Structures are given as C-alpha cells and as structure tokens.
Amino acid sequence: MRLTTEQKAEIARLKRSGVGYRTIANKMGLKPSTVSSFCQRSGLFADNPAHKVLFTIPEARFSNVPALTKALPPQKVITGHKQTDAYLWVLEVIKLNEPAHLDAAEVALEKLTISPKDVEKRYRDWMVANGADILQAAFGTFFMDDPQHYLKLARENIRKASEVRAVFGSYEAAMEPVEAELLISRSAFLVDEDFGLTREEVADGSISGIERYLELDDARKDAHHGFTDVLPSPHTLSDVVREFDYWTWLYWI
Template sequence: MKQADSAAKTKQRVSDEQRHLVLELRRRHSLREVAEATGLPLGTVKTLVSRSGIFRDNEQHRAMFTLPLISASTETLPSVPELPPQEVVTGDKEVDAVLWLRSIISTGQTALIDRAMEGAKKIRTPLDVLEKRYRDYLVAANPGHLFAAMSSFGFADLEALASRAIEQHHLRQEGAARFGDDLLADTEAESFCIEALRGLEQSGPLLDFDKAQIAARFNTHPDLLPHTLADCLYELGYWDQLYRLRNAVDRDASEGPPEATARDWFVFGLLAQIRPRDKAEALAVFRYLIASQRDDMAESEAILCNLIG
C-alpha cells in the first residue's frame, strides 16, 4: 500500500511545467539526457514521452502532405503512336537521321523507342563521330556563341536519352492519373503554406522569407508539424515528387509557390532538431541526404550531428 501511495505521489510531483520541459527537451536529446537534465527518473520520462503521442508519426500531417491517389485513365491511347516528322536540320543526312531518332526517343513511347534503337544500328558511321560533326555544325552556325556546342553534348548517347525519356513519360502519365488537368494548380498543402505565410515579405538577393518568421508561422499550426524524422522525410518526399511530376510536363511551372519552397526548407531544417527514434530512422535520414544531394547544404552538418547524437 505504501508503495502505491509513493508511486501516486511521484506522479503528482510531475507538474505541467515539467511535463512541457520533458517534451521540449526530448525533441533534441535522448531519453537519458532528458532524465538527467530534469532530475526525473528515466522511467517517468519514458512514460511522459510515450503518453504524449507527439513522438509518434503525425497522421494528420501525413494526410495533408500526400499526393492524390492514382485513378484509372479513361483516355483511349492510339495502339500505334505516330512518328515525329523527319526534318532537314543540318544537311548532313546521317546527323539529321540521328536527330530524328532522338526526337522519336524523346517521346518516351517504348514501342517507338525500340524502333529507333533498331534504326540506330543501321547507321554505319560511329555515333561519336556524328556527335563531333554535329558539334562542328553548331559552332559554324552560331559564330561567336560560347555555348553553341553544348547542345551536342550527349548526342551519341541514345541509351541515356531513352532512359530519361521513359522516366519522363511515366511521370507525365502519373501526373495525369493523380491530378487530371489540375497538376499545375495549387494543392491543398500549397494553399496551406500560402495562407500560413501570408503577409511575410521576401527580401535579399534571392528574395527569401526570413527563416525565423517562417518557423514562427508554421509552429502556430502544431497539428500539421512533423512529429518524427520519418514525418519529415514523408513531407520532403511529397514536395520532391510534386516537383518531378510538374517538371515532366512544364519545366517553367514546376517550382510551385515560394511559400511551398519555404516550407520545404523549414522541414529540411527540422532534420537537425527532431531526434531520431532509433538507428533505422537515423540511417534513413542519412540516406536521404546523399540521395537528394542536399548533403552539402548549410544545415547538413547540424543534421549529421543530430543523427549521431
């Protein structure tokens, strides 16, 4: 009986202020470090953190930052896609033939690409030689233009072109299946970002929003904040895929509103603040840094320090 009374008193001694402090510290420190900093038993800290629920994935947040489901298309596609027209561009028949094959490959249509790759095998002159001839043509046709030859780079690499074209074609199909005709319209998540940052002014050479103001605004919407590093990666994946889908359709309209970009960088910064729940989550963030090529960003060192504790 005395032990039960003692346990009850221990629970009562945890004030709301202590509970808040524990949860705030847990965002940046291990459970043991929080216990040492607050003077509370490790078991009490674990219980407070577990019962709070804020260190579990935030389902409401994920619902906001989720792409629409893919719907079956009702569009009837032609059984045999049409070939792009063959044109005289350089006057060099072999170079123009390769340019035509590249235009066929760029459609992303597998059936046409297969035919183009077979056609390329019939060209007797090595493709790298034709690439040099095309480069010479570009330089001669654009005298004094320092970057004229750049259009010829990769001219001979039809395999790489095919790989990119197929990926872009699949992205265009996915974008249509998810958004229909509304791919370039603001998503619900983008509208939220626009509203959250309404009134903030962009400044500086890159016309950025102030980071502190961004954080303050988004922090007033705790229901839509990532609770875990996994939540952060989930949202960052949303922004990345949305960009890729749009970029496959219209490169000039793929960035989205600046408020969405600000949100992306805000969440990226949270990778340095939210503690990993386990080694697997830390490893997932590390892999993201490498795969996304953001490992050289200003926040990256702080993120890595957060991962290793």
C-alpha cells in the same frame, strides 16, 4: 503517482530536448516507468495524425497509360546528307518521350550505317557553315555522339510521366496546387516576390552573387516561420522526415 501540471510540462520539455526517461526520472525524483508512461499516454511524442495525412506521398489511383500517342515529327532535309539527317530525325523521335515510338527509334539507330561521331562532326560543320559560332556549335552537338544518353533520358522522362499520370490522372491535375500549398497560400507569414530586395534589385529584376541569393533565401525562411499558422506541426522525427520526403517528391515529380 499523479503528476502535477508543472511536472508534466517539465517532463515534456526535457523529453523534447532529447533527454532519456531514466535521466528525467533521476532529475525529477520520479520512477522511470512514471516518466515513460506519461510520455506514451500524452500523445505529445507520437506522430501528428494531421501532419501524416497532409504529407504522405499519395498512392497511384489512375491508369498510367497515355491517353494519346504523339505523332511522329516530319522528316526534314537539314544538312543534305541523308544518313546525317536520318540520325537527326531519329534523335527528334526519341526526344518526344513517347513509349510507342521509343523501341522503333532504337532499332532505327542500329540500322543506320553512319557512326554517331561522324554525325556529330558533319552537323557541327554544317552549323558553322551556316553562321553558328564555335560555342553554339559545341552546345548544339552536345551528346550527339552518344545516342544512349538520349534513350536513357527518354526512358527516365517516360517513367516520371507515368508516375504523374498514375498519381494525378493528368498533367493539368498535376499542375494544380496540393493541399499543403493551398494552406501556405493563406498563411499570414507568406511574403511577396520582392521581399528583402533593394529598390535597385527590384528595378533590375535580378540579384547578383550566390552570397546575396543565400542571404535572401535565409531571410525569407525566417519570415515564413515554417508557415506554422496554417500547417500542422511535426511531433516526431518521423513527421519531420515524412514532410521533407513529401516536398522532395513533389519538387522532382
């Protein structure tokens, strides 16, 4: 059976609204096989190839080995207590996120005779004695009694950096806009940073309250219209999930 243009449009409309083949067929007096055949052959309900190319997370193409090894920081006399200062220095080494130094730093921690709790107390006392208030001292010693926190964080940062190098090749390349961002930059729906702000908010350079922030965020999303003038539209739920995963990956990487 040859479908008319109007029938094709109505089938497409109903299918996009979530109606099944059999229900559409009964509603329009058609065979379910006719409806399913049209939907499958039309390409309207298959993934959008252009969308898939743009929003597929890229595979690793480069070496993930760092080109250079970061130099060790100089050892300093801070509190004047050798074990405390040694502990602080090892934490500084860990925070370099340098694979070549991390294992040695962990071994060095095990060799120190002072406990992390004692370091935390000594360093907090030293901060207060040198003019820091209680709040500054508290934040300045946050997690200091838990070296595993810093080691775990360093390993995670090293993993992320390795992924960036493998995909982009370098930090500089990773900071360049991806193709989707370049397209968005040319969208007629793109609004400037002051969009929706009052004169007072522009002058202050800030907005007040979470409700106001969410109000502006919603207004900008509405104004952007999903950048449909430059980005390929998703045809399927798979396309939608793929794009969401891509932007999430790009944000966290």
